[in-house]
Amino acid sequence: MTTINPIETRPLKPLFLSYLFPAMVGMLLMSVNILVDGIFVSHGVGPTALAGVNIAVPIFSILLSISLWIGMGGATLYSISFGEGNKKRAHQIFTLAFTVMIVVVLTLILLLLLNLKEISYIFGASDATYPYVQEYLHVILIFGVFYTIENLLSIFIRNDGNPKLAMMGLITTSVINIILNYIFIFVFNYGVTGCALATALSTIIGMSVLCLHFFRKQSELRFVRNFFSISDLKKIFSIGLPSFIVEASVAVMVILYNVTFLHYLGSNGVTAYAMVNYIHTVLLTVFLGIGMALQPLVSYHHGARLVTRLTALLKIGTATALIFGLTTAIIAMLFPSQLMALFGDSTFEIRNLASQGFVHFAIGYVFLGINMVYAEFFQSIEKIRLATSIMLLRSIILFIPTLVLLPKILGPQAIWWTFPVAEGITALLIYCYIRKRPQTFSSSSMLNQKN
Template identity: 30%
Template sequence: MDESKELETQSVGKLLLKFSIPAVIGMLVNALYSIVDRIFVGRGVGSLALSGVAVTFPITNIIMAVGMLVGTGAAAVVSIKLGQKKKDEAEKILGTSYVLTIIMSIIVTILGLIFLQPLLKVLGASAETMPYAKQFGGIVLLGTVLQNVGFGLNPIIRSQGDPKTAMITMLIGAVLNLIINPILIFGFKLGVVGSALATITSQAVCSIWIYKYFTGSKSALKLKKENMKLEKSVIKEIIAIGMSPFAMQIAASLVTITINTNLAKYGGDLAIGAYSLIMSIAILILMPVLGVNQGAQPIIGYNYGAKNMGRVKKALLYAVIVNTCISTVGFILVQLFPTEIIKIFNKTDLKLIALGANGLSIYLMAFAFVGPQATCTNYFQAVGKAKYSMFLSLLRQITLLIPLILILPHFYGLNGVWRSGPIADFVSSVITFICIGYEMRILNGLGNDAAVNSCEERAKLSV
């Protein structure tokens, strides 16, 4: 039986487990990319190198934003198309997303390398951290295509009903990165250059693996030459939905720039390094949440396309419950053991440890709300309602967090930067819950037999 058929016939709870567990494992492993880099750089090179690498995070976010713009948008549209029994159109989306990913990644590489040094200055690189930032950022930019082919197409594997392969893809890259990183940093004494090379090498292997998958016999959707072209209508569908995670990643870059500027002013280079550790921990906790969201996305999208509204609501409810538990457990751990967690990255620099532990406990004070908020935002993306998804994605980062970062340090100094996080988390969560409550009332009114606009019509309404 076609694996995608299970999305409308199997128990929603079993489906969520089937799709989420591999996705959670894959996302956790994927988080190891940045965490492994920071652990080995922090221990093998030093605190200033760690801060230099941290300065490049907005560049990494921009690279990921391109992959998410195409990959996440394409995955959501593919799920809906499969629910509508339109396999040929799903394959057109796959082919277009492959070409679009490569073209956009090349553009990012060229522009990034041309403007690398002035960009790093804007991002907060000091005279001491600039050499490390240039080395790491330059190599990562060279690997943009390698990263985004794998990162961008992997969600489509999951959308067609093959979560195990999507997980294996992430495992391959992360395990390779874990092996190569210490060899290049400690064995060959390459420092941050070795860390960056390990990252893009492992990503290259993932991209090759995914290309082989979509051109081989295992994939239900095939990457065909005749579909490797840029069709305006297909691009519009992909971007309409993918614009939300893209904007969220760009917003994350703007937040990082704003935070780094204030951290440099109120805490210096070490505060920037401490923030990078805080974000590593936050990302590690958030990855299971995103994994559950990725598991729920094809279930919600397929059944929305198939007009099975009862299954849509049930998948959303289960995902909200699971992700609330995950983010609550994460909140409890960082509040109980902030110092011990920071010491994983650096055991010797007492000032860095103190800055990181204090910032961690404050910045993630409202983290319990992040799980359900992210899940509700993911729902709007999964059903093709790009306007809602975009609004909720940007709400925390742009509307709330950046103004708070600019205002609170004037009154509370460095702690003002940390306090901006929980305030933005809480307020954005309340607004998101109001929006999803209204959406559920609409679904209750529709019922299972109500007509749902086609994906194309949804895209037109939401842009």
């Protein structure tokens, strides 16, 4: 006898909200860890150290991108398998994703540690900032595998019907990180090393909280022996590719922004962008949280062939993203100086440059959420080419030429317009595609096509 999962019959709006709040809070707190690092370093060490940590963030983002790539790819297949009623395959996919991620991350960390100085300078370090980059990354990389495990577990636990525990694990990490940052920087005077240690130790504690899920009676996460499958591995990497592009492109965009600001506005421009980027990192994860909430529900309904509820979920996700996008842009435009004041130890010139730039930069949030929702939706129903195209458009194909051309044509201040222009054009192209090809959302298309 086949039992019907409550997820198939529960009203969609309350169902979505039950995933949205924990996902957004969890992702927000995950990014707050990076923001907290910036605030404590800025106040406790200085603006040069802040610039150094910001240069190190893209390397940190590479580790996160690996865990998102394998985690989102695996979790999507995991939920689809449950929607199809195939628990055995779901267990195999979880074990495969976890094992492969550990191997990939450990290999990457070793390569980064062996070539740390060269990579740091490629990413925008200078003789003044490199000591801080090295100090921060040396600790972060040694403990980096725990950070990726925490992220992968939170994704799978959310897909296993326990979004609240996924949120609690990340809340624990964030709170402990704030406490340890204060102790290590202001009490023990450990500087940037203390900041990195706070991040590493809080991550281990948060990961331990997530492991409580394995003792839950309703838990379906299982490690099994016979798990390796080349076809499943290919699907994990294929489905997770858009998530990898999201995070990996963050690293690329930060590097390109750093290089461009350094060229046009010098070290003051780099520091001003570092301040804006810390705020942006937090806001970006809010929009990622909307996609994270959508993914388990869309993947399950896709596996269960519930197309009417799928299209309704897309509408709910799009409306939510638009509301958050408009609200975020308005707040950022009304209170830019107050947001930049979080980074206290900087000159008036730098704070003014960052505040004025953020007013223009923030317009991009109106379009960012919509782009994220559509990419996540297509990824969750295995239309990988569409999802990948959206992510490449906003982060590489449109971003790079816009970043190169705008300051040349309109002057250095136009650098801040790169983000809203790239996101806005991407959203317009999505709209045109939907108008031109409405069959993309037909029942037969969503059930049968995977690319």
